[in-house]
Amino acid sequence: MCDTCGCNITPGNAHLVRNDGPLARSADGREAITLLKGLLSENDRQATHNREHFDRHGVLAINLMSSPGSGKTALLEATIEALASELRIAVIEGDLETENDAERIRAKGVPAVQIATGTACHLDAHMVHDALHRLDLDNIDILFIENVGNLVCPASFDLGHHRNITLLSVTEGDDKPAKYPVMFRAADLMLISKADLLTVLDDFDPVAAERHLRNLASRAPVITVAARKQRNIDAWLDWLRAEVAAQRARLMRQETLRPAIQPEGQALHTHTNTRQPHRFVQLP
Amino acid sequence: MHELSVCQALVRQLDDIVQRERAVRITQVVVCIGPLSGVEAQLLRQAYPVASAGTAAANAELVLETLPIRVACESCGAESEATVNRLICGVCGDYHTRLLSGDELLLAQVELERDELPIASSRH
Numbered sequence: 001m002c003d004t005c006g007c008n009i010t011p012g013n014a015h016l017v018r019n020d021g022p023l024a025r026s027a028d029g030r031e032a033i034t035l036l037k038g039l040l041s042e043n044d045r046q047a048t049h050n051r052e053h054f055d056r057h058g059v060l061a062i063n064l065m066s067s068p069g070s071g072k073t074a075l076l077e078a079t080i081e082a083l084a085s086e087l088r089i090a091v092i093e094g095d096l097e098t099e100n101d102a103e104r105i106r107a108k109g110v111p112a113v114q115i116a117t118g119t120a121c122h123l124d125a126h127m128v129h130d131a132l133h134r135l136d137l138d139n140i141d142i143l144f145i146e147n148v149g150n151l152v153c154p155a156s157f158d159l160g161h162h163r164n165i166t167l168l169s170v171t172e173g174d175d176k177p178a179k180y181p182v183m184f185r186a187a188d189l190m191l192i193s194k195a196d197l198l199t200v201l202d203d204f205d206p207v208a209a210e211r212h213l214r215n216l217a218s219r220a221p222v223i224t225v226a227a228r229k230q231r232n233i234d235a236w237l238d239w240l241r242a243e244v245a246a247q248r249a250r251l252m253r254q255e256t257l258r259p260a261i262q263p264e265g266q267a268l269h270t271h272t273n274t275r276q277p278h279r280f281v282q283l284p
Numbered sequence: 285m286h287e288l289s290v291c292q293a294l295v296r297q298l299d300d301i302v303q304r305e306r307a308v309r310i311t312q313v314v315v316c317i318g319p320l321s322g323v324e325a326q327l328l329r330q331a332y333p334v335a336s337a338g339t340a341a342a343n344a345e346l347v348l349e350t351l352p353i354r355v356a357c358e359s360c361g362a363e364s365e366a367t368v369n370r371l372i373c374g375v376c377g378d379y380h381t382r383l384l385s386g387d388e389l390l391l392a393q394v395e396l397e398r399d400e401l402p403i404a405s406s407r408h
Contacts, residue, residue: 030311032395033301039294039315039323039389122286153286156322156389181369182322214379217355217371 043157046125050132050160055256057137060247061145063159063259065183066167067176068149071193071227073101075167075236076144078227080108082237087141087244092131094123094148101146111135122153125160141244151180163243164259169194170204177212185216188260189223189239196226220260287327290389291335297391298341305396310341312395316349319368321389325350344394353386 038044054061064072073093080089091112093101102114113131115123128145135143145161147154166187168176171194177184184190190213192206210222223235250257298310317325325348336342353366357373358381364374366386372379 030395030397031305032312032393033305034393035301035391036316037297037391039290039297039391042293042296120286120289122289124289152322156286156290178369181371182320185320185371212369215370215372217379217381217383219380 040156040158043125046129047158047160050125050129051162051256051258053129053132053137054143054160054162055251057140058248058251059137059140059143060163060244061143061159061161062163062165062243063145063147063154063161064165064167065147065151065154065186066149066169066193067151067172070149070167070169070172072146072149072167073104075191075193075225075227076105076146077108078230078233079144079237079240080105080110082230082233083240084109087240088139089142089144090135090140092123092128092135092143092145094127094146096120096148111140117148121148121150122157123147123159124157128159142240151176151183155183155186158258161259162247162257163188165189165191167191167193168209170197170201170206172204174204174206174209175212177209177216177218181216184213185218186260187213187218187220189220190218191236192222192224193227195224195232196229218260287323288331288335290323291328291331294332294391295335295339295341298336298344298394299339301394302340302396305398307340307396307398310344310394310396312345312347312393313341313391314347314349314393316351316388316390316392318351318386318388319353320383320387323389349392351385351388354384355381356384357381 066072076091083089089110091102091105091110093105093112093114094117095101095114096117096119098116099114102112105112113134115127115131117123117127123145145159164186166184168190170192192209198204206224213220213222221239223239224232225236226232294315298313301307302310315328317323317328329346329348332346333342336344353368353371354363355366355371355373356363357376357378359378360373360376362373362375363384366372366374371381371383373381
């Protein structure tokens with residue numbers, strides 16, 4: 001976004017702004033209007049609203065993204081156990097179907113809202129907004145939003161959170177950042193998960209995984225965890241504690257934070273209420 | 285995948301423009317897609333007729349501009365072309381670069397026809 005006027009003109013698209021200004025008329029009476037407006041501005045407007053909710057209640061919101069089965073829920077279970085006496089945690093779970101993950105989280109004594117997206121391959125800001133009204137934000141320090149397991153679509157949707165975490169489990173290839181650059185470029189932190197399996201999966205090289213991440217011009221830290229064994233999660237817990245402290249400091253300064261890579265400057269646009277169908281799973 | 289959601293968001297924006305500008309139809313839509321936006325141009329093109337059916341933007345020509353990926357290096361100051369999974373400086377190879385363009389997902393321009401045309405149009 002342009003710092004001067006807040007427009008979306010970048011060196012890449014400046015040629016679209018015609019010399020005669022944003023509005024040109026052709027001989028046959030048709031008008032061309034130059035907008036340079038984010039395609040997802042409706043989602044981003046809702047995301048900005050969500051972020052205001054989080055900030056007003058002093059909540060740090062973290063978006064967890066990865067392929068299915070990389071250990072997002074197991075990481076949350078281990079994190080809740082380790083931090084239960086220290087920080088108040090809540091979770092929004094996104095899956096196409098079932099209440100299973102929310103039930104696993106609730107079993108740890110923490111509030112969880114399950115969003116069943118039906119067929120949608122990602123969460124969007126509207127779904128998260130509906131879910132956060134089912135949570136008592138005043139009693140939450142960290143809200144984890146566990147996105148739909150998918151290394152493609154979730155990267156394009158701002159949910160109003162503050163930080164993106166992308167998990168890469170050692171059962172996947174260490175070249176995943178090169179194969180899914182949009183997702184890994186969006187990470188504020190890359191977690192290499194299931195590291196206890198590294199002894200038997202010697203074809204996964206954590207150094208190579210980090211090199212692929214750096215090739216995306218990412219400066220995000222890389223932390224290795226083995227959540228199911230409660231091993232090696234100290235560095236991850238310290239990162240979380242530091243983020244909670246940083247969020248509190250930002251709020252004192254009346255500042256907020258967008259996650260690593262989201263196209264900026266899309267917070268000022270029109271909004272309609274039409275949106276994707278989704279529903280909450282009702283408990284029997 | 286999510287291109288249909290993105291296309292539905294685009295059509296809602298076009299609807300708003302039609303209302304605001306009192307247009308009767310939109311004849312052309314220019315969308316800028318950076319290779320790092322996470323949206324596939326071909327899938328967006330396939331989704332457009334579905335998402336726009338029955339709206340004033342149906343039948344509009346959809347022009348998709350793919351923008352180059354360019355980075356600026358914070359170490360050596362050079363600007364260079366890059367690729368989706370190699371965003372390091374093309375000159376010195378440092379990864380401390382800033383993206384100049386390539387992640388756009390923008391409705392750049394629309395061409396529309398209004399109710400009251402200022403010049404009599406021969407197209408009707």
